[in-house]
Amino acid sequence: MLQSMTGYGSARLDADQYSIVVEIRSLNSKGMDLSVRVPRFLTDKEYEIRNLVTKALVRGKVSVCIDYTRNKAQKAKSTINNELLTAYYNELSAAASKLGASQNELFRLALHMPDVLQQDQAEEENADAGWDVIQPLFQEALSNISTFRADEGKALTAEIMSYIDRIRILLAEVEKHDPVRMEQIRNRIKGHLTEIANAEYFDQNRFEQEMIYYMEKLDIAEEKVRLINHLHYFTETVYLPEPTGKKLGFISQEIGREINTIGSKANDATIQHLVVEMKEELEKIKEQINNIL
Structure with a gap:
């Protein structure tokens, strides 16, 4: 199932001596872009924090903020x-x-x-005890943002699959209209054949070779099969357990390549209109993939 790179998770603890707030935010990014802001006494824990975040969230523009505030009585010391x-x-x-x-x-x-x-230097002196208290809060915030990302991913999955289904429907319309297109092409060729046959010089062999080449150039059967296969592969990849955002991006490029080829070879207004609609759905998919882990 897909996961979003956008997310938010937080955890808070209010004690007699202090208040602790942990916040983790993430946005989409090509890799892991992590910034960490912690109290001075947790500086030696920053490496551990970075490792935990990178392992849990994998990718995204992530910011971690741990705010440690002593209460008024403590501040008076x-x-x-x-x-x-x-x-x-x-x-x-x-x-x-x-x-x-x-x-x-x-x-x-x-x-x-x-x-x-x-x-009072007690804050620095109690650094280890402070991390013992803060670590569970940090893990809670990390769990919350992971849940947030998963929930967003479910919504993205439904949206993206609706676009894939729409491309399938449009491709079925292309399939339905293709025999009509080919018949129209044959009729045009027959008309040109009659004109050429009446010419003074007519090379039958060369004409047949050029017609075969011409028909092959207009044939979109292979492109339709490849596009169907790419759509199936895309659907299978969406439901894999591991992060698949980059792989889906590559598959989308292949889908776009087949759609473009169908449009360029069709030589038919109806199919080209369907191709434009498929391109629109594909662009929606690409926009959403940018936010997928």
Whole structure:
């Protein structure tokens, strides 16, 4: 069954000390284009995360975001570097005096200078414990996006197969009209034969050879058989268990080649109109295949 490359999966945990949100999004892409954004304490887990995502999702433009937020009580656990605060304040005060500027906001400015407020380092210290908690959430989000892709794939399968069925119907119309086309061609040839037979010079052997060549050039029997076979192969491939998006793309090219050849050889307005409709259905298939895993 087909799977879509478009998907979304998430998982969330709200605890007393922190909140964790894992989000995974994917769009269509020719290969695996993966971006990962994680908290600093999970940097050493990024390689593992990439491997898990690549194995599960195979292909697509995928973004992984793990957001780890401490609650307000935890955020309050910070200390002031008094020495650094004093140094900043003195420098700012000296600069304000030199420039004749107001000193009303100097303390606030100094307090927000780099490294004055130092956060509790517990987050970094508990990196291993943090991953133990986050890993199940990550797996849950990965499972959710896989389910999303599978559900989208079912809808894509139904849509694409409706286009394939439409091509089959149009091909049946070509098959029905082909004897009429060939009879019209024979009548035209007979008319030309009468004109040629009345000419002063007429080479019967050469004429027969050219007629055989002409009829072979107009014969679309092989193209119809190959097109039917390609449609069957496409249908079989759709229901294979492994990812088949690229293979379906190649089969679509072969389907298009046979449709184009039928159109160029038909020399008949009715069949050419049917060929145009088949091309329209094939273009719809190609558009959807771009989003198939």
